[in-house]
Amino acid sequence: MSDFIPTGIQLSYLVAVSLFFVGLKKLGSPATARNGNLLASVGMLIAIVATLLEKEVINYEMILVAIVVGSIIGAIGAYKVEMTDMPQMVGLFNGLGGAASAMVAVGEFWRYLAVAQSPPLPTTITALLGVLIGGVTFTGSVIAFAKLQGIMSGSPITFPLQQPVNALLFGGFIVGSVYLCVTPFNLPIFLALVGVSLVLGIMFVIPIGGGDMPVVISLLNSFSGLAASAAGFVVMNNMLIIAGALVGASGIILTVIMCKGMNRSLTNVLFAAFGTGEGGGPAAAGGTTDKSVRSIDPEEGAMMLGYARSVVIVPGYGMAVAQAQHSVRELTDQLEGLGVEVKYAIHPVAGRMPGHMNVLLAEANVPYPQLYDMDDINPQFDQADVALVIGANDVVNPAARADQNSPIYGMPILDVDKAKHTIVIKRGLSTGFAGVDNDLFYKDKTMMLFGSAKDMVAKLVSEVKQL
Numbered sequence: 395m396s397d398f399i400p401t402g403i404q405l406s407y408l409v410a411v412s413l414f415f416v417g418l419k420k421l422g423s424p425a426t427a428r429n430g431n432l433l434a435s436v437g438m439l440i441a442i443v444a445t446l447l448e449k450e451v452i453n454y455e456m457i458l459v460a461i462v463v464g465s466i467i468g469a470i471g472a473y474k475v476e477m478t479d480m481p482q483m484v485g486l487f488n489g490l491g492g493a494a495s496a497m498v499a500v501g502e503f504w505r506y507l508a509v510a511q512s513p514p515l516p517t518t519i520t521a522l523l524g525v526l527i528g529g530v531t532f533t534g535s536v537i538a539f540a541k542l543q544g545i546m547s548g549s550p551i552t553f554p555l556q557q558p559v560n561a562l563l564f565g566g567f568i569v570g571s572v573y574l575c576v577t578p579f580n581l582p583i584f585l586a587l588v589g590v591s592l593v594l595g596i597m598f599v600i601p602i603g604g605g606d607m608p609v610v611i612s613l614l615n616s617f618s619g620l621a622a623s624a625a626g627f628v629v630m631n632n633m634l635i636i637a638g639a640l641v642g643a644s645g646i647i648l649t650v651i652m653c654k655g656m657n658r659s660l661t662n663v664l665f666a667a668f669g670t671g672e673g674g675g676p677a678a679a680g681g682t683t684d685k686s687v688r689s690i691d692p693e694e695g696a697m698m699l700g701y702a703r704s705v706v707i708v709p710g711y712g713m714a715v716a717q718a719q720h721s722v723r724e725l726t727d728q729l730e731g732l733g734v735e736v737k738y739a740i741h742p743v744a745g746r747m748p749g750h751m752n753v754l755l756a757e758a759n760v761p762y763p764q765l766y767d768m769d770d771i772n773p774q775f776d777q778a779d780v781a782l783v784i785g786a787n788d789v790v791n792p793a794a795r796a797d798q799n800s801p802i803y804g805m806p807i808l809d810v811d812k813a814k815h816t817i818v819i820k821r822g823l824s825t826g827f828a829g830v831d832n833d834l835f836y837k838d839k840t841m842m843l844f845g846s847a848k849d850m851v852a853k854l855v856s857e858v859k860q861l
Contacts, residue, residue: 406444407633413437414640424752425762441633476717481611481747485539488614492531495621495638496591499524502628503584512578517628522571522587524624529591530598531617537599538610542746548607551600560597563590602664608747609652609663616645648748655742655768657794657804687823690841692850695817696857698841699725702779704735706771708808709751710744712785712820716847722784723758725851728858738764739771739781739808741789772809781813783834785847787826792833802830816840819850 414437420430446457475483499521506513513521540546570587574580602610619641626634653660699705707726713719726736738760744751752765766774775781783790786808793800794807810816816839823835823842834840843850 403444403448404632406440407636410437410441410444410633411636413440414637418640418644423762424749424756424765427756438637441637445631445633479543480753481607481745481750482539482542484747485535485542485607485611485614488611488618489532489535489539491618492528492535492614492621494528495524495618495625496528496532496588498625499528499628500588507579507581510579515575518575518578519571520624520627522574524621524628525588526567526591526594527617527624528621529588530595531614531621533592533595534599534610534617535595535614537596538607538614541599542607548603550603556597556601560594563594563597566590567594598664606663608743608745608750609649609656609660611747612645612649612652613660614645616642616649619643619645652743652748655806656802657806685836687835687842688840690817690843692843692853693857695841695843695850696854696861698780698815698817699729699734699782699854700732700858700861702729702734704737704778705729705780705782706737706739706775706778706810706813708739708741708781708783708786708790708810709755710741710784710786710789711746711750712787713847714745714750714754714785716785716849718784718846718848718851719754719758719760721848721851721855723755723760725855725858726760726764728855732858732861736764737766737771737774737778739768739775739810740765741768741786741808744786744789768806768808775809775812778813779815781810781816783810783816783818783820784851785820787820787832788830790832790834791826791830792837793830797833800830810834811837811839814839817843819843819845819847821846 413433417430417432417434417437420426420433422430446454471483502517503513503521506517537546541548567587567590570583570590574583574587577583599610619638621638623635623638623642626632626636626638649660653663656663707722709719709722713722729736738751738755740751742748745754755765756762788794788802788805788807790808790810791800791802792807792811794802794805797803811834816834816837818835818840820835820842821844823832825831835842843854
């Protein structure tokens with residue numbers, strides 16, 4: 395019997411890991427993502443129960459209280475938080491994961507000090523890694539949350555000698571870590587290293603523009619996984635090591651995909667202080683431009699859409715802000731009732747987090763087969779009668795193809811300008827996060843429908859019904 399419980403626990407871990415792998419695989423497609431999330435959640439439940447049975451728990455009552463409180467907060471958050479605020483919520487999740495891992499490392503180190511016992515060198519090293527990665531993840535995610543939430547400016551925050559200061563802080567952490575490995579009973583040094591890790595997280599994110607937050611969130615998600623894996627080594631828990639490694643690996647893969655979608659390197663995203671993070675430009679500021687645009691009203695737009703054979707809808711962050719996804723779905727239903735073929739073109743960096751547009755459209759029950767990624771839909775734009783752009787900006791800017799002096803030159807975009815006609819729903823002519831004027835607005839085949847995405851789409855629905 396004494397051998398049965400450890401064996402059963404390890405078998406439970408094996409089942410949990412298997413569910414993680416299957417769930418992660420299913421998360422790769424919008425059509426199976428919900429089932430994948432459910433399978434992974436069941437795997438985590440099994441892992442938690444097995445861990446509580448394996449370790450000598452001092453107080454099950456307090457653990458139960460923490461589970462209940464955390465579950466209530468999570469349920470309320472899931473119910474109350476709007477889909478447009480999901481990037482901020484994901485950022486907070488990353489930060490809390492990093493903080494938890496750092497606290498595990500701090501607690502384990504403190505436990506050795508309390509009994510006046512020198513921790514083994516591997517434990518000291520993994521604890522310091524947990525503190526570094528967890529601390530950076532926590533404060534970095536808090537800054538990302540503040541930028542996305544509008545608590546602080548989304549523009550890059552830079553100052554002279556910023557990178558040398560960062561290098562000095564990181565070098566100081568390395569020197570302090572080496573010293574602590576030699577003399578582990580130095581509590582002030584350990585606490586100083588905790589403080590340095592927290593400062594590094596702030597310094598890491600403040601120079602990054604708000605428009606680059608999708609990449610940063612992916613990277614911080616990877617960091618939270620690495621921190622959890624380090625915590626697993628500290629407490630010698632195989633399940634935590636594997637789960638953290640899965641999160642870390644998937645996060646870095648997603649980060650690379652996002653960088654590829656912008657045709658930029660990760661170092662450029664992190665250190666180039668690129669973009670304003672806020673819509674700017676003369677039109678946004680109430681100024682004027684010498685370029686002319688063609689403006690239409692909802693009735694004209696509805697006629698173009700209703701009498702088209704094929705329409706490609708391109709959602710962007712403007713649709714998310716206006717929470718227009720349900721109106722867009724209603725417009726799709728009306729057009730399909732008239733025999734119009736409707737497709738959705740999804741750019742990998744549209745929105746404020748990876749998969750933002752997919753999540754919003756899934757909330758509106760848009761059929762998955764209608765969603766096309768950039769590589770699949772771009773060859774089809776020249777056959778589309780109308781491309782309807784709803785709140786997207788940089789991801790449809792032809793300057794990325796044609797203007798070698800543009801800061802977004804080389805960035806893969808959706809070729810909406812190749813459609814026979816393009817309708818752009820936007821409040822004004824403001825720029826995107828890159829701070830670059832959009833050449834699409836001034837093309838001969840482009841018509842601007844100025845106004846809130848939700849209001850304009852609703853008016854299009856009303857007009858289409860009368861056709």
